[in-house]
Amino acid sequence: MDSLITVFLPLALAIIMFSLGLGLTVEDFRRVVTRPKAFAIGASTQLILIPLVAYVLTILFRLPPELAVGMMILALCPGGVTANLLTKLAGGEVALSISLTGIISLVAVVTVPVLVAFFAGHFMGLDAPAIDVTALGVSMFLITLVPVLIGLAIRSFAESAALRLDAIVSRVAVVLFVVVVVGALAANWSLFLANLTVLAPALIILNVVLLAAGIFFARLFGLTMPEGKAIALETGVQNATLGITVGSLIVEQASALPPFSLPSAVYGITMYIVSIPFVLWLRGR
Structure with missing residues (x-):
């Protein structure tokens, strides 16, 4: 289990983020300026709506403090490669999806460490772990932003x-994601079973509400259906691997995956239960 936490988990995330970088172009970042409306709506739902909905659910479901912090960690993570892939399958605007994933991933290097420290103190009080915001930010920079920049440069x-490399790396990223989620749940099986009846419904509701909200706000502001599909999936599908990694990084010398990472690990499964039927519904619209 030590190797999963210290080596395999960061490596898996770095490869996934490298795959994201390979799919980015400079034009994706220019699109933020040339088509600001769709991007602004998508960014607002990710940075404001997701944490708000997650916070309400932690209160309604009365999650234990450590799991509540884990839920907020997941909510603070940006969309990932999975959101881009599902957007493509749904017939959404992939360029907008990639733009949102890329930009919000850059922003997350700053926002996630600060907000994780805040929510840990909020939910756990004096029992909260001592979170070194700077160290967490540097770790996120090294395992998320650097691989993205390398992929973008290539x-x-x-x-x-x-493009040839991306086809290979994308498959590797999917395999690594599955291994990480399965390993995380296996190492915390008793904790997983003890909290499954609370965590799974909360995470499924989180998924459903955010996917629906993405479509709602896209229609409210007069966006096209492809733009709405992209925003819905970027809003409703988070980077679970990043959530698992951040949860493990805030625990010093972790030899097993901590409860902070459990919501993201469970979400790695439940998000497909919700998002795949949603994608199939979108394909017909």
Whole structure:
């Protein structure tokens, strides 16, 4: 289990983020300026709506403090490669999805450490772990932002090679994600079973509400259906691997996956139970 926490988990996240970088282009970042409306709505739902809904659910379901912090960690994570893939399958605007994932991932390096420290203190009080915000930010920078920038650089200077590499890395990223989730749940099986009846409903409701909210706000502000699909999936599908990793990083010398990571690990399964039927419904619209 030590190797999963100290080596495999950060490596898996770095490869997943590298895959994201390979799918990015400079044009994706320019789109933020040239088409600000859709991006602003998508960014607002990710940065404001998701944490708000997650916080309400932690209160309604009376989650234990450590699991409540884990729920907020998940909510603070941006969308990931999975959201981009599901957007493509749903017939959504992939470029907008990638733009949102890329930009919010950059912002998360700053926002996640600060807000995780805040919510840990809020829910746990004196029992909260001592979180070194700077160290957590540096760790996130190294295992998320650096791989994204390397992938972006390869895509910028050798596009054909990047596209070939992306096909391979994307498959590896999916396999690593599955291994991380299965390993996380296996190592915390008793804790998982003890909290499944509370965690699973809360996470499924989180998924359903956020997917529906994404569509609602896209229609409210007059966006196209492809834009609405992208925003819905970016809002409703979080980077579970990042959530698991952050949860383990805030516990010093963790030899097993802590409860802070459990909501993200369970979410890695429940999100497909909700999102795949949602994608199939979107394909027909």
